[in-house]
Amino acid sequence: MSARIQRLPPQLVSQIAAGEVVERPASVVKELLENSLDAGATRVTVEVEQGGVRLIRVRDNGAGIHPDDLALALSRHATSKIASFDDLQHVASLGFRGEALPSIASVARLTLTSRVAGQETGWRITGDGGDTVGEPLPAPHPVGTTVEARDLFFNVPARRKFLRGERTEFGHIEDNILRLALSRFAVGFGLWHNQRAALDLEPATSDEARARRMAELLGREFAAACVFLDHADVGLRLWGWLGLPAVARAQPDQQYFFVNGRPVRDRTLAHAVRLSFQDVLPQGRHPALALHLELEPTALDVNVHPAKHEVRFRESALIHAFIRQSVQAALAEARPGVGPASVLWPGERPWPAGGFAGGSGSGAVTRQSGLPLAVNERLAAYGQLHVSPSAVESASAAVPLAEVAEPPPLGYALAQLHGCYVLAENPAGLVVVDMHAAHERVLYERLKTALTQGGVQTQALLVPVTVAVGPRERQWVEEHGALFAQAGLDMAALGPETVAVRHIPALLAGLDIAGLVRDLLADLAAHQASDRSERAILDVLASLACHGAVRANRPLNLLEMNALLRDMERTDRGGQCNHGRPTWAQLTLAELDRLFRRGR
16 A cells, blocks of 8 residues: 655755756856856856865855845745746746755755845855754855855765766866856856866956957867857847867867857757758767857746756747858858958967967977068068969969959969969968869859759760669669759669769769769768758769869869869858868968068
8 A cells, every 4th residue: 555645844855856956066056156147246256175065155246135035045936036927938037946045055054145235244044954044143245145055965975976076076067157157248257176266257348358258268279260140030139159160079069059148958059050060061070159049038938947958949940940041151151251260260360359379380390590571571572473363364464462452362373282282372371272172162052052043054965974883873873863863963774783874964064974973872872861851962962062073183273273262252161161171271471480480
């Protein structure tokens, strides 16, 4: 016979609730920081010891808690942030459940000290994991609040056994502070571990300061290869930083999403971003980013998870489409000469002010005595080596680059290196272009454009090209003939081991058709493409572009090299090939000067 139903003791109720809210020390830090931010703090300091297990202390300069409310603050479902169901529909604060402080107090020795403006002194209240708290007592304290949580899980040893090592637990605390620091730029954050400073962020109220904070938190490499996105439409706004393919990662561990300032982990947002990057990232790589979505509070439900990690959108399809289109547009603009990508992609470029300096490269060359003049002081002397804008059309009348009013972003070609790279000069210095990767992106974007504008234009072959294939490849041709036709490739099986090609995309005229078809079928077999998916046709176009692009060791003249540079500047996503590799790199005059120790 089952036991009779009984009411649980208050302490056990609080400990059950704590199991939902307080998973580890980082959970305590997150909840306390959210309370500080909701209280209007402009400076928050976090001190932890032994990864937060021994001590967590959070100080803020917020509005504080009235002494009459201190005991109530440690009781369950007590909050100043909502009072009605209508308030719950318009939640603008990070916290609203009224569970954080009592949950923490049920599994740790907690001390809460606070002072509001107008009070002569602060007041302190304590709890030791039981179901009662002490009486508030006067205590010196500036305006604001300090919460100390000591000996986490001291009364729940089973929970304490599941904690990881000190370094791991502190890493989770750092990640939570990073997320909040990326969501509240106007707030200063400090972090100390075992009495050593780990982070000190001043409030960032200007665009320049926000960019510096982003660089400090997400790293020098990310800051050097990202673009800023800010797009608003249909009552939505998306802004933040997108890492370009150069800083893609093996895991999605540097993807930070914020909804109305709230750090979240959301599948809708992550999936939309993943689809947006599928044309510029190889399989298995994940973009790095920090994106903020802003929308009306009534358009989402934040009351989904006790720890408030998740939200639910009322129109998830609209959100998904908006995110995908916004990110795709930003990536399309990441081409030479458009937006910050021309400066930040793909090498280590400094911010306009107060940023990072590039490496000197002195460790890679024989040291020489310094020369008195820098390269950029004698730029005009090299004039006759460069091609003028008119030379792109007529290959004549060369003039110094310094005399060109507005030279194009990638400059003008100088030479071809080892049959693989185009060397060009622009006002910033030396540009190196991977000609196959660049031509591959140009062809791919042209094929995609043609597909969306009425279909890929084809060219009939006077004599069909026959290609020897294996049984599996022949089966692919039979099963996916409509897919190939949509991509401009008309072919059909002639026999058990033969395929005939009758039409090809006009953009690929003059290529080795038999080799192209064999490579295409091999690619599709490896990726198991399906003609039922939107991705399948893009896979075919990408494969055609890859195998149709100029190959290594093919000599190009200056006219052809300059034509490729101009195509890159006009092509969406021109900064990387279809596989996510960079198509060009910039070596600045300052970097050249440092390399050869000029001006030292």
